[in-house]
Amino acid sequence: MTVLKQPPPSKKAASRKPPLTLSSPKMVAEHTPCTMHLSVLPSELASKLFYSLEESSRDWQRNKWWLFDRLVESPHRTSFFVRKTDGINDDETWHESARYWYNGRKTDPPDVFSSEMEEACQIIERLVTEEIRRRPLRYPLEWAGGDMGSANDLLWRANVAASNRYEGRTDSVGWHSDHLTYLGPYCTIASLSIGTRRMFSLREIVPSSDAEIRSAQTFNIPLPHNSLVIMHASCQERFKHSIPPQPAMDVYRPTYPRFPGGPIEPSNCRINITFRFYRPDFKPLTIPQCKCGIPTVLRPDMKNRNDGQKDRYWWTCFAGAQNNGKSCNMWKVLDVEAEGRGPTVESMQKD
Ligand SMILES: O=C(O)CCC(=O)C(=O)O
Numbered sequence: 001m002t003v004l005k006q007p008p009p010s011k012k013a014a015s016r017k018p019p020l021t022l023s024s025p026k027m028v029a030e031h032t033p034c035t036m037h038l039s040v041l042p043s044e045l046a047s048k049l050f051y052s053l054e055e056s057s058r059d060w061q062r063n064k065w066w067l068f069d070r071l072v073e074s075p076h077r078t079s080f081f082v083r084k085t086d087g088i089n090d091d092e093t094w095h096e097s098a099r100y101w102y103n104g105r106k107t108d109p110p111d112v113f114s115s116e117m118e119e120a121c122q123i124i125e126r127l128v129t130e131e132i133r134r135r136p137l138r139y140p141l142e143w144a145g146g147d148m149g150s151a152n153d154l155l156w157r158a159n160v161a162a163s164n165r166y167e168g169r170t171d172s173v174g175w176h177s178d179h180l181t182y183l184g185p186y187c188t189i190a191s192l193s194i195g196t197r198r199m200f201s202l203r204e205i206v207p208s209s210d211a212e213i214r215s216a217q218t219f220n221i222p223l224p225h226n227s228l229v230i231m232h233a234s235c236q237e238r239f240k241h242s243i244p245p246q247p248a249m250d251v252y253r254p255t256y257p258r259f260p261g262g263p264i265e266p267s268n269c270r271i272n273i274t275f276r277f278y279r280p281d282f283k284p285l286t287i288p289q290c291k292c293g294i295p296t297v298l299r300p301d302m303k304n305r306n307d308g309q310k311d312r313y314w315w316t317c318f319a320g321a322q323n324n325g326k327s328c329n330m331w332k333v334l335d336v337e338a339e340g341r342g343p344t345v346e347s348m349q350k351d
C-alpha cells in the first residue's frame with residue numbers, strides 16, 4: 001500500500017488585487033511615487049511641439065536587441081536628444097551615452113533640443129523643483145550636487161531627453177524600469193505626453209520578504225495631451241512601468257492648426273518626452289566595463305530592496321542585447337564611496 005504524504009507546506013503568495021485606475025492627480029500621489037500634472041504647457045506651445053515632433057518622429061528608429069537567440073524590435077519608435085545650453089550641458093561626453101539608449105548600437109551624434117523642447121523644458125524644470133521641495137523624504141543616494149548652471153535655485157535640471165512615438169492603439173512599451181547607468185540611484189524623470197491619450201501603467205515589485213503578506217497591484221493612469229508625470233525618487237527602484245496596447249483609443253484634435261488658417265489635423269499618435277538629468281558623477285568615462293569591453297548597465301536589486309537604507313545596485317554586462325545574445329555575465333555591486341560618486345544626500349549629511 002502506498003501512503004500518500006502531504007506535500008510540504010509551500011510558501012503562499014498573497015492574493016492578487018485587481019488593477020486600479022488612477023484618474024486624478026490626488027489618486028496618483030496617494031498610490032505611487034509619481035505626481036501627475038495636467039495642462040502643464042501653454043496650449044499653443046503644446047500644439048506646436050506636437051506638430052513638430054509628430055513630423056520628425058515618422059522616421060525615428062525602432063530599437064532592436066537580442067533576447068536569448070532572437071533579434072526583437074521595439075513596438076514603438078524612439079529618439080534621443082541632448083541639451084546644448086547653460087554651461088553644465090555643453091559637455092560632449094554625454095553624446096556617448098546616446099549609443100546606450102539604442103541598446104549599444106553606434107549612432108550619429110544625437111539631435112539637440114529644438115526651441116519648443118527648450119521652452120517646455122524650462123517650464124518643467126520649475127515644476128519638478130517645486131514638487132521635489134514638497135516631498136517629505138529625500139533618500140541617502142539621491143544626487144545632492146549644487147551645480148545647476150546659471151539657474152541655481154533649481155533642484156533638478158534636464159540635460160538629455162528620450163522621446164517615444166506611439167502610433168495607433170498597438171504601439172506600446174513593455175514592463176520595465178529605466179536603466180540607472182547615467183541617472184544614478186533615486187533619480188527623478190519627468191515625462192511629458194502630447195497627442196492622443198494613452199494609458200500609463202505602474203506595478204510595484206514586491207520585495208521577496210513581503211511576498212507572503214502582500215501582492216502587487218497594477219495602477220493605470222490615463223495620460224491626456226499636455227500632461228506630465230514625474231517619476232520621483234524610488235519609482236525606478238520600486239515600480240515597473242509600461243504603455244500597454246489597448247483595445248480602443250481616442251483621436252486627438254490639436255487646439256491650433258499646424259499653420260495659421262490651416263485645417264486642424266486629427267491624429268492617433270502619442271509622443272512622449274522623458275526629460276532626464278544625467279548625473280555628473282555617472283559620466284560615460286566612469287562607467288565600469290565588462291569583459292566584452294563595453295560599458296555595463298546599472299540596475300537596482302528590486303526584489304531585495306530596503307527602501308532607501310541598504311539598497312543594492314548591480315553593474316551588469318549589457319553585451320547580450322547586441323552581441324547575438326552572447327554576454328560575459330559579469331556583475332558587480334555598485335559601491336558609491338569606493339567609486340568616488342556623489343555628492344549624495346547621505347555624503348552631505350556626513351560632512
Ligand atoms: O511613453 C511613456 O510614457 C513611457 C516611456 C518610457 O517608459 C521610457 O522612455 O523609458
Ligand SMILES: [Fe+2]
Nearest residue numbers: 176177178241
Ligand atoms: Fe521607462
